[in-house]
Amino acid sequence: MGTQTSVIQTIDLCKSLPMGGQQLEILSKVSIDIQRAEMVAVVGPSGSGKSTLMGLIGGLDSPTSGQVIIDGVDITHLNERALTRMRNEKIGFVFQDYNLVPTLDALENVMLPMQFSRSRRSGAKQRAQDLLAMLGLDKRLHHSYKQLSGGEQQRVVIARALANQPPILLCDEPTGNLDKASTALVIEALFEIREAMGTTIVVVTHSPALAELLDRKIVLVDGKINEQRQ
Ligand SMILES: Nc1ncnc2c1ncn2[C@@H]1O[C@H](COP(=O)(O)OP(=O)(O)OP(=O)(O)O)[C@@H](O)[C@H]1O
Numbered sequence: 106m107g108t109q110t111s112v113i114q115t116i117d118l119c120k121s122l123p124m125g126g127q128q129l130e131i132l133s134k135v136s137i138d139i140q141r142a143e144m145v146a147v148v149g150p151s152g153s154g155k156s157t158l159m160g161l162i163g164g165l166d167s168p169t170s171g172q173v174i175i176d177g178v179d180i181t182h183l184n185e186r187a188l189t190r191m192r193n194e195k196i197g198f199v200f201q202d203y204n205l206v207p208t209l210d211a212l213e214n215v216m217l218p219m220q221f222s223r224s225r226r227s228g229a230k231q232r233a234q235d236l237l238a239m240l241g242l243d244k245r246l247h248h249s250y251k252q253l254s255g256g257e258q259q260r261v262v263i264a265r266a267l268a269n270q271p272p273i274l275l276c277d278e279p280t281g282n283l284d285k286a287s288t289a290l291v292i293e294a295l296f297e298i299r300e301a302m303g304t305t306i307v308v309v310t311h312s313p314a315l316a317e318l319l320d321r322k323i324v325l326v327d328g329k330i331n332e333q334r335q
């Protein structure tokens with residue numbers, strides 16, 4: 106092993122689904138290699154397989170063939186229990202369908218993932234406060250979901266994803282419905298997180314401006330890698 110450390114690796118990853126009696130190929134031989142503390146954009150047209158790739162990397166879905174290696178461990182043969190543990194320990198998800206719990210306030214939402222780990226439960230409140238402050242939400246701790254703007258909600262989702270200090274953060278269109286100012290805050294937060302914790306961050310985005318800011322871009326077209334620019 107060299108000085109670099111692969112945190113996320115996929116090898117010839119394929120995903121197909123049965124569709125009208127045929128197999129629809131969604132991802133085809135996708136091989137990527139992402140190093141520790143890299144911030145990588147995944148871009149490509151709608152339907153090109155970006156969210157599918159994120160689901161496979163996060164162990165939320167299983168490939169038809171090929172491998173996903175997280176921190177040196179091939180996760181494609183793990184059972185459901187081991188996969189759940191891997192997700193809890195290693196991955197923070199900022200996905201559009203990972204919504205906040207509406208009956209909890211911002212602070213409680215961020216504390217929630219820490220409740221499942223005995224060692225983390227004691228410092229949970231302080232840590233949740235610190236994370237929310239880092240994301241510029243120190244004055245919004247006790248606002249419920251409905252009392253937060255879209256950009257604020259998105260930042261609470263990011264804080265919650267970071268609660269258990271995962272080494273990997275997977276973001277699927279984290280700035281999807283945000284205005285310029287909120288987008289800038291989210292991007293700034295992602296850079297701060299990487300700086301503070303060495304987090305490896307993968308961001309699916311339709312924003313060319315955001316993609317350009319990151320270290321590298323992976324372009325998917327029709328389920329295949331089109332170009333990888335350093
Ligand atoms: N369960 C499914 N059954 C059949 N086809 C599916 C299923 N899930 C996804 N697909 C198809 O797989 C392709 C890739 O979907 P995916 O959600 O990964 O695209 P995407 O790149 O994230 O697009 P977008 O930018 O619109 O979010 C699409 O053509 C979609 O219709």
Ligand SMILES: [Mg+2]
Nearest residue numbers: 155156157277
């Ligand atoms: Mg998508």
